[in-house]
Amino acid sequence: MGRLVVQITLFGLLLALATTLPNKDDWDIYSFHINSTVTSRYATTVITSRVANRINESKEIEFHVQIPKNAFISRFRMFIDGQVYDGVVKAKEQAQQQYDRAVSRGESAGIVSSVGRTMEEFKTSVNVAGHKKITFELTYEELMKRTHGKYELQIHARPMQPVKDFKVDVYIHEKAGIRFIDVKGGLSTKDLANAITKIHADNQAWINFYPTVDQQKTCNRCGEQGMNGDLVIVYDVNRDSSLGDIKESDGYFVHHFAPSNLQRIPKNVVFVIDQSGSMSGRKIEQTRAALLHILNDLAEEDYFGLISFDSQLFHWKRELVQANSQNLDSAKTFVERIQDRGATDINRAVLEGARMLNANPREGSASILILLTDGDPTTGVTNREEIQSNVRRAIAEKFPLYCLGFGFDVNFEFLEKMSLQNNGAARRIYEDSDADLQLTGFYEEVATPLLTDVTMIYAGGTNLTQTNFSQYYNGSEIVVAGQITNNDIETFSPEVVAISRSTRVTFNNTNGSVMSTATESDGLIQRVWAYLTVKQLLGKELRLSGPEKDKAKKEALELSLKYNFVTPLTSMVVTKPEGDNPDVLHKPKEGRKAAERGFAGHAGSQSRLRGFGGGGTPSQKSLSIGYGYARSPLFPGPPGPPGPPRSSGYSGLDQQRTHGGKRFGLLRPAAAPVVHRFLLKTENQSKPLCFDFTGAALLKLFHLPSREMYVNGELESRKNGGFKKIFMHFQNDHHVEVYPHKVTVRVGQTVTHHTGQDFITAGSVTMIKRDAEVYVTAGDVHILVLVHQKGGRHFLWPVLRQEPSVGDPDGILALNDADYEEVQQTPITKLKMKDQEIVVSSDTADDYSSVPPVTVRCWFMSADSALQRPPSDFFVSQL
Numbered sequence: 043m044g045r046l047v048v049q050i051t052l053f054g055l056l057l058a059l060a061t062t063l064p065n066k067d068d069w070d071i072y073s074f075h076i077n078s079t080v081t082s083r084y085a086t087t088v089i090t091s092r093v094a095n096r097i098n099e100s101k102e103i104e105f106h107v108q109i110p111k112n113a114f115i116s117r118f119r120m121f122i123d124g125q126v127y128d129g130v131v132k133a134k135e136q137a138q139q140q141y142d143r144a145v146s147r148g149e150s151a152g153i154v155s156s157v158g159r160t161m162e163e164f165k166t167s168v169n170v171a172g173h174k175k176i177t178f179e180l181t182y183e184e185l186m187k188r189t190h191g192k193y194e195l196q197i198h199a200r201p202m203q204p205v206k207d208f209k210v211d212v213y214i215h216e217k218a219g220i221r222f223i224d225v226k227g228g229l230s231t232k233d234l235a236n237a238i239t240k241i242h243a244d245n246q247a248w249i250n251f252y253p254t255v256d257q258q259k260t261c262n263r264c265g266e267q268g269m270n271g272d273l274v275i276v277y278d279v280n281r282d283s284s285l286g287d288i289k290e291s292d293g294y295f296v297h298h299f300a301p302s303n304l305q306r307i308p309k310n311v312v313f314v315i316d317q318s319g320s321m322s323g324r325k326i327e328q329t330r331a332a333l334l335h336i337l338n339d340l341a342e343e344d345y346f347g348l349i350s351f352d353s354q355l356f357h358w359k360r361e362l363v364q365a366n367s368q369n370l371d372s373a374k375t376f377v378e379r380i381q382d383r384g385a386t387d388i389n390r391a392v393l394e395g396a397r398m399l400n401a402n403p404r405e406g407s408a409s410i411l412i413l414l415t416d417g418d419p420t421t422g423v424t425n426r427e428e429i430q431s432n433v434r435r436a437i438a439e440k441f442p443l444y445c446l447g448f449g450f451d452v453n454f455e456f457l458e459k460m461s462l463q464n465n466g467a468a469r470r471i472y473e474d475s476d477a478d479l480q481l482t483g484f485y486e487e488v489a490t491p492l493l494t495d496v497t498m499i500y501a502g503g504t505n506l507t508q509t510n511f512s513q514y515y516n517g518s519e520i521v522v523a524g525q526i527t528n529n530d531i532e533t534f535s536p537e538v539v540a541i542s543r544s545t546r547v548t549f550n551n552t553n554g555s556v557m558s559t560a561t562e563s564d565g566l567i568q569r570v571w572a573y574l575t576v577k578q579l580l581g582k583e584l585r586l587s588g589p590e591k592d593k594a595k596k597e598a599l600e601l602s603l604k605y606n607f608v609t610p611l612t613s614m615v616v617t618k619p620e621g622d623n624p625d626v627l628h629k630p631k632e633g634r635k636a637a638e639r640g641f642a643g644h645a646g647s648q649s650r651l652r653g654f655g656g657g658g659t660p661s662q663k664s665l666s667i668g669y670g671y672a673r674s675p676l677f678p679g680p681p682g683p684p685g686p687p688r689s690s691g692y693s694g695l696d697q698q699r700t701h702g703g704k705r706f707g708l709l710r711p712a713a714a715p716v717v718h719r720f721l722l723k724t725e726n727q728s729k730p731l732c733f734d735f736t737g738a739a740l741l742k743l744f745h746l747p748s749r750e751m752y753v754n755g756e757l758e759s760r761k762n763g764g765f766k767k768i769f770m771h772f773q774n775d776h777h778v779e780v781y782p783h784k785v786t787v788r789v790g791q792t793v794t795h796h797t798g799q800d801f802i803t804a805g806s807v808t809m810i811k812r813d814a815e816v817y818v819t820a821g822d823v824h825i826l827v828l829v830h831q832k833g834g835r836h837f838l839w840p841v842l843r844q845e846p847s848v849g850d851p852d853g854i855l856a857l858n859d860a861d862y863e864e865v866q867q868t869p870i871t872k873l874k875m876k877d878q879e880i881v882v883s884s885d886t887a888d889d890y891s892s893v894p895p896v897t898v899r900c901w902f903m904s905a906d907s908a909l910q911r912p913p914s915d916f917f918v919s920q921l
């Protein structure tokens with residue numbers, strides 16, 4: 043069990059782990075180096091870990107690091123016993139085949155890779171013979187992005203044990219000169235201060251971090267397992283020339299444009315705020331707090347509008363008004379009264395925001411539309427493409443749309459696409475105690491427009507990245523890269539034309555001193571160009587459709603392969619010594635919550651998982667379980683439809699004992715047993731089926747023996763309950779026990795309890811606990827357990843969010859969609875299922891697979907008929 047790793051993360055904030063892990067003593071990380079070189083804001087980081095197997099038998103040794111989300115991995119290699127094993131970047135489909143083959147042999151072939159706020163994980167393991175050594179070397183590259191007037195290089199240090207030779211070396215070289223440089227992050231504390239050295243000399247800086255073994259054990263974020271935290275290098279460059287920095291090398295150039303000596307432009311901003319029911323509680327409070335803060339920040343020359351929406355729109359004022367103190371006070375009162383309620387009509391709300399901006403144009407100002415939502419469109423126009431095309435038409439490129447997706451129930455890709463189609467950007471707001479700061483932080487990025495209609499012109503340049511930008515904000519930066527035609531610098535002439543407060547301004551190279559030529563030709567500028575081009579092509583691929591989309595995808599793939607970048611279109615296949623399976627590394631996507639984006643076979647990375655509510659995607663199993671009560675308080679259950687007796691074959695407690703072989707302490711024989719209503723969705727959106735299980739029962743939810751995966755649930759025995767426990771077992775010694783208020787994770791002898799928001803990875807299993815849900819992924823199987831509340835009691839509801847790519851699962855969550863035909867409508871309704879005619883009645887069920895639950899109409903029938911199998915097939919004798 044060398045691959046045992048337990049990691050606890052508190053949504054981006056990494057905590058030291060208290061438990062001691064076994065096995066790790068078997069190997070010794072005797073050297074761990076992180077070497078980061080930044081030139082022209084392009085950071086190349088190499089992590090090198092050298093490990094010795096201390097025992098005399100072969101051991102699985104793991105390499106597990108975190109890298110920034112924005113980075114592309116460009117190289118991974120292992121040195122074992124004089125041999126080099128290089129990871130190879132391949133088109134995703136190709137790599138997938140390799141992965142599938144391994145999976146179909148029942149082998150775990152995945153590198154779990156999940157995403158936090160700013161970092162994602164890279165993990166692999168390999169068998170190393172007794173007393174042998176191995177070196178892992180990972181390289182990743184990223185173009186630093188300037189926000190709030192600075193760049194941040196984040197380095198995550200968590201070698202997993204104290205390391206004798208531990209080093210972080212950062213070297214920064216910026217031709218323009220480094221204006222300031224600071225070291226921040228969780229590892230930049232007093233007790234480690236003497237381990238950090240910083241040398242800053244004009245246009246170069248060196249940061250070294252060499253903590254001793256003792257420091258690695260005793261520092262604030264350290265423990266028996268050594269360090270666990272971040273170093274964040276924060277810096278900015280001098281900006282004396284208004285045209286900015288242009289660097290050229292080998293026929294490629296990169297231009298950083300960030301003039302700061304400009305006047306701010308008055309802005310017209312409309313905030314469109316989702317107040318649907320799902321925003322209730324802390325989210326709406328934080329939104330109010332952030333809005334109040336933002337209102338305080340508006341300048342008197344700004345105009346603004348506020349709309350809150352659910353299924354209806356609520357205007358503060360129908361038109362934009364000036365941000366004077368009287369209006370601001372009135373707006374604050376409006377903000378304080380925003381209440382959560384109702385459904386989500388995104389279409390209507392965004393169109394109204396666009397109308398307000400269109401109706402109030404002001405010469406020399408910058409208009410901005412900001413949407414904040416935490417869910418999918420659920421009412422009004424709900425077809426996403428229709429919303430996108432409506433919005434695009436309404437905005438007509440006149441101003442940018444920024445979409446803030448609050449939490450993980452939003453379809454982030456929908457928001458991202460919509461904002462990219464309208465010159466904006468989407469940002470995820472993580473549901474956490476600092477959500478209001480994230481909101482205001484985002485707002486501050488766009489709070490000070492300095493230029494509009496920025497056109498970057500490069501006579502003598504070709505193959506340029508994006509050159510038109512609708513707005514430029516103080517503290518940010520515009521970066522353009524390209525090729526110099528025929529590598530002829532003489533004819534190359536950059537110029538920027540833009541509008542600053544109604545005045546057309548030109549920035550050009552009158553000075554003749556902006557161009558700097560790299561002395562060494564290391565292909566770096568070319569890589570910057572490739573990085574930026576791939577990023578933008580991926581954005582295009584998302585934004586466009588039809589042949590243009592395919593073209594963007596094809597180009598992005600070609601470049602990714604050429605430059606060896608692990609992007610969403612490519613994967614890295616890590617070959618290993620004979621006898622070990624290859625690992626396939628996918629870049630996780632910013633789409634849904636951490637684990638869902640985790641490495642997860644083909645379905646996880648290619649098909650998008652939807653938020654709650656509304657129909658499913660093919661990757662989401664459509665059996666959802668609803669819950670119903672006996673309308674008559676007395677056994678047996680609801681008034682029945684005509685036709686077969688509902689509880690045929692098994693009835694409540696006795697049957698339960700027979701099938702379950704187990705008595706439940708909570709069963710009170712005197713009480714009327716509760717009826718649990720289940721909903722079986724259908725393939726083609728026709729009316730779903732529903733059926734009842736009576737009494738408490740231990741149900742088989744999802745069994746996949748080929749992967750040693752068993753998920754069972756215990757139904758509540760009292761009213762108001764769905765499931766009271768759901769237990770998951772993986773590979774014999776990984777267990778996740780979910781209760782309404784707690785999750786217990788057992789890995790071998792290690793037991794951890796989780797009551798608050800938490801995140802734990804153990805082998806290929808990841809568990810994420812949030813306020814009202816628990817998300818568990820095991821390889822490509824993703825199970826979501828929702829915690830619902832009814833009448834003050836909490837109960838659990840399981841949803842299969844992603845099926846395994848291979849294997850033949852059994853259990854209630856693995857049922858296929860129902861398929862039926864209505865053969866008779868009056869006087870009684872009969873459905874034909876698999877050559878059998880079944881009499882049904884129309885009834886309702888609560889669909890607890892969505893949040894909040896929705897009541898749906900369904901055809902009621904017996905469990906036997908609905909399941910097409912004896913219900914006892916779905917009972918187990920123990921959790």
Ligand SMILES: *[C@@H]1O[C@H](CO)[C@@H](O)[C@H](O)[C@H]1NC(C)=O
Nearest residue numbers: 075077078079088209211213
């Ligand atoms: C870090 O990497 C750079 C570039 O590969 C190399 O020149 C430098 O020597 C390395 N520094 C250390 C301390 O290894």
Ligand SMILES: *[C@@H]1O[C@H](CO)[C@@H](O)[C@H](O)[C@H]1NC(C)=O
Nearest residue numbers: 096097098099100171172173
């Ligand atoms: C490993 O070492 C132990 C004691 O050091 C010894 O008993 C055992 O036989 C060795 N195993 C092998 C495979 O050499």
Ligand SMILES: *[C@@H]1O[C@H](CO)[C@@H](O)[C@H](O)[C@H]1NC(C)=O
Nearest residue numbers: 191302304305306490516517
């Ligand atoms: C832009 O930001 C800088 C600091 O980051 C500040 O000094 C400057 O005044 C700002 N410019 C405007 C127009 O607000």
Ligand SMILES: *[C@@H]1O[C@H](CO)[C@@H](O)[C@H](O)[C@H]1NC(C)=O
Nearest residue numbers: 503504505506525526527528
């Ligand atoms: C642009 O890039 C493509 C692909 O890298 C290359 O084939 C082409 O020659 C470049 N165009 C010019 C004008 O250099």
Ligand SMILES: *[C@@H]1O[C@H](CO)[C@@H](O)[C@H](O)[C@H]1NC(C)=O
Nearest residue numbers: 495496497498508509510511
């Ligand atoms: C960029 O803007 C200029 C002038 O505003 C326009 O002529 C040009 O077509 C635009 N280019 C792109 C690629 O949109």
Ligand SMILES: *[C@@H]1O[C@H](CO)[C@@H](O)[C@H](O)[C@H]1NC(C)=O
Nearest residue numbers: 535537547548549550551552
């Ligand atoms: C540079 O811009 C100024 C206007 O700001 C213009 O008068 C001048 O002709 C431009 N020079 C070149 C070389 O384009």
Ligand SMILES: *[C@@H]1O[C@H](CO)[C@@H](O)[C@H](O)[C@H]1NC(C)=O
Nearest residue numbers: 282283284285552553554555
């Ligand atoms: C020319 O460059 C120097 C230093 O690089 C700078 O101080 C000066 O302001 C620049 N002049 C113009 C017109 O950009």
Ligand SMILES: *[C@@H]1O[C@H](CO)[C@@H](O)[C@H](O)[C@H]1NC(C)=O
Nearest residue numbers: 725726728729861862863864
């Ligand atoms: C879909 O629904 C229709 C009626 O709504 C039904 O006739 C048909 O059999 C259903 N199943 C499939 C697979 O189309």
